[in-house]
Amino acid sequence: MLKIRLVTFLIFMGLFSLAFQIGATTLVSDEDANTFVQEFLSSTQDISGFGIFVNNAHAALPMFVPGFGMVWGAYTGWSTGIGFASMAVMAPAL
Numbered sequence: 001m002l003k004i005r006l007v008t009f010l011i012f013m014g015l016f017s018l019a020f021q022i023g024a025t026t027l028v029s030d031e032d033a034n035t036f037v038q039e040f041l042s043s044t045q046d047i048s049g050f051g052i053f054v055n056n057a058h059a060a061l062p063m064f065v066p067g068f069g070m071v072w073g074a075y076t077g078w079s080t081g082i083g084f085a086s087m088a089v090m091a092p093a094l
Helices: 002-024 030-043 049-064 068-090
Strands: none
Touching (some): 002 068, 030 068, 049 068
């Protein structure tokens, strides 16, 4: 039973990583990257540790819903990758 759970966990971790990789390798225009970074900076300007926890819980908890959780996890991975790609456009040293 533990072996099945471990294999299932690794499969879903791989799917999340694949979705992140697809998002991170997406070409983002300078205008879209600038818009994303400005919105990101303005939304995280006054965030506390509790706010970070709530944001992460908001993204992670739906992943436990059977069926929908897999789709939500893939979307979360992809959107995180897009965010990383946007930041990489604005700061090429990344």
